[in-house]
Amino acid sequence: MSVDLVVQDCTIVTPAGRAEDAGLAVNDGKIIAIGKSSRLPDANQVLDAKNQLLVPGIIDSHIHNREPGLEYKEDWESATRAAAAGGVTTVVGMPNTDPVIDHPEHLNLKLERGEQGAHVDFQSYAVVTSENLDQIPALDEAGVLGYKIFLGSTVGDVPPPNDGEIIQAMEAIRKTGKRLGFHEENGEIIDHYTEQYKSENKTDPIHHAHSRPVIAEKEAVERMITFANETGAKIHMFHVSSGSAAEAVADGKDSGVDVTAETCPHYLWFTEDVLQEKGNIARVQPPIRDDEEQARLWDALESGVIDCITTDHAPHTDEEKGVEDPFADTWESISGFVGLETEVPSLLTFVDQGRISVEDWVYYHSTRPAEVWGMYPQKGSLQVGSDADFTIVDPDQEWTLEDREELHSKSRVTPFEGENFTGKATTTVVRGEIIYNDGKMVGESGYGTRVNVN
Numbered sequence: 001m002s003v004d005l006v007v008q009d010c011t012i013v014t015p016a017g018r019a020e021d022a023g024l025a026v027n028d029g030k031i032i033a034i035g036k037s038s039r040l041p042d043a044n045q046v047l048d049a050k051n052q053l054l055v056p057g058i059i060d061s062h063i064h065n066r067e068p069g070l071e072y073k074e075d076w077e078s079a080t081r082a083a084a085a086g087g088v089t090t091v092v093g094m095p096n097t098d099p100v101i102d103h104p105e106h107l108n109l110k111l112e113r114g115e116q117g118a119h120v121d122f123q124s125y126a127v128v129t130s131e132n133l134d135q136i137p138a139l140d141e142a143g144v145l146g147y148k149i150f151l152g153s154t155v156g157d158v159p160p161p162n163d164g165e166i167i168q169a170m171e172a173i174r175k176t177g178k179r180l181g182f183h184e185e186n187g188e189i190i191d192h193y194t195e196q197y198k199s200e201n202k203t204d205p206i207h208h209a210h211s212r213p214v215i216a217e218k219e220a221v222e223r224m225i226t227f228a229n230e231t232g233a234k235i236h237m238f239h240v241s242s243g244s245a246a247e248a249v250a251d252g253k254d255s256g257v258d259v260t261a262e263t264c265p266h267y268l269w270f271t272e273d274v275l276q277e278k279g280n281i282a283r284v285q286p287p288i289r290d291d292e293e294q295a296r297l298w299d300a301l302e303s304g305v306i307d308c309i310t311t312d313h314a315p316h317t318d319e320e321k322g323v324e325d326p327f328a329d330t331w332e333s334i335s336g337f338v339g340l341e342t343e344v345p346s347l348l349t350f351v352d353q354g355r356i357s358v359e360d361w362v363y364y365h366s367t368r369p370a371e372v373w374g375m376y377p378q379k380g381s382l383q384v385g386s387d388a389d390f391t392i393v394d395p396d397q398e399w400t401l402e403d404r405e406e407l408h409s410k411s412r413v414t415p416f417e418g419e420n421f422t423g424k425a426t427t428t429v430v431r432g433e434i435i436y437n438d439g440k441m442v443g444e445s446g447y448g449t450r451v452n453v454n
C-alpha cells in the first residue's frame, strides 16, 4: 500500500533539534511517519528536498485579512495566497473588519468567507469593546481563537473600553480559558502628542513615530499585567516594538502572570532611521524604534521573553498610504504594511547571520504560537497524528525583493522592498496538500479551513 505523500532527503528541524537525511510520510492529511529517508513507506507522490530544511508549518497569528467589508485592501483569498507564497500554513485574522468581529454572527460570517476563499488554514480573534462585554461567552461557544482589545485609537477606529470594562472583560475571558491580547499603547499619551505635533506643524514621518513614545507602550503593558495579576486572566501583548515594553513583559512573567508576547520582523530588521529613508511606507503602530530600544528588544528575544514572531500584515491601498510621495504630510498617511512574504526570509536571514538558531526560529514562528493560542499539537508540530502542515525552505538562497510586484497580496506596500535576504520558502504544504511549490501557486482557493479550537 502506498501513502499519499513522502518528503525525503532533507534536514528536519523542530525546536528540539534537527535530523539529517530525514523525511516524513503523510496520509489523509496527517503525519504518519517521520525519520530516516530510507525507512519511509512508498508514496503516490515523492518530493525530494535535498539541501533544504523542512520545518513545522509557519503560523502567523497576527494578520489583517480585511474581509469582511474592506476587500478593496485585501481579502481572504489574496492574504492567504501571499501566506502560501511566503511559507505560512496558518493565519489568524484581526477583528477590525467591517463589521467588526464583536458578535458570534460576525465571527461566523468571517470564518464562512474564509472557507470560501482561503488557501491556508485560518482562525480569527474577536474584539472586546464597551458595547459587547456580554458577548464574551457566546463568542467562546462559537469557537473564537482568542480576544483582542485596542487600548488606543487605531486603524478602523474601534473605541477602547475603559479600565473598569477591561477588568470585567478579563474576568469573563478567564472563565472561557482563552487568551486576551492587546494593542498595547496608552491612547491618552498618544492623543496628547499627536495633537501637539499637529499644532506645531510637525508633519514628517518621524513625527508620527515620536507621537507614540515608548512610555505609551510600556505603561500599557504594565497596566494590563497589573489587571491580569488581579483577575487571573491569560493575556498577550501583540506587536511588542521596544526593549522597554519587552522588559515589562519579562517582569510580568517573573511575577507569575500568564503573559505572552510577540514581536514582528520590522522591529528587528529596521531602526527608526528607515523613516528618513522610506518615509510613510514604514509608518506603523506601534512605530519602529531607535537602535538602543531595538538592541534591548533583541536581548529580550534571545532570553526567551518574546514568545512569538508575527507580521501584523496590514494591507492598504497605495492612495491611503501615500506611496506617490512617501515624505508628504505623515498625518495624511495610514499605518501598516504587508509582511506575509517577507517574514520567513527575514527570519532565515537572521539565522544566516547567527543572530538566532534555526531551532529557535521554528519555536517562535510555529510551535509557540500554536501553544499560546490553543492550536497545539494539531498545528505547530511534526508529531505523528498532527496535521501535515510544513514549510520547506532553502536556507542558502540569496535574493533581493527587487520589485514589489512579485508579491501575491492585493496591497504591495512594504518597507522590505529593495532589501536583501538569505533564505526563502520553496514549498508550502497544508494538511498534506502541496499548495505552493517552486515559485508557483498550486493549491486552490477555498482549500483552507478554520482551525477548531473548542
Ligand SMILES: [Zn+2]
Binding pocket: 062, 064, 094, 312, 314
Ligand atoms: Zn495589527
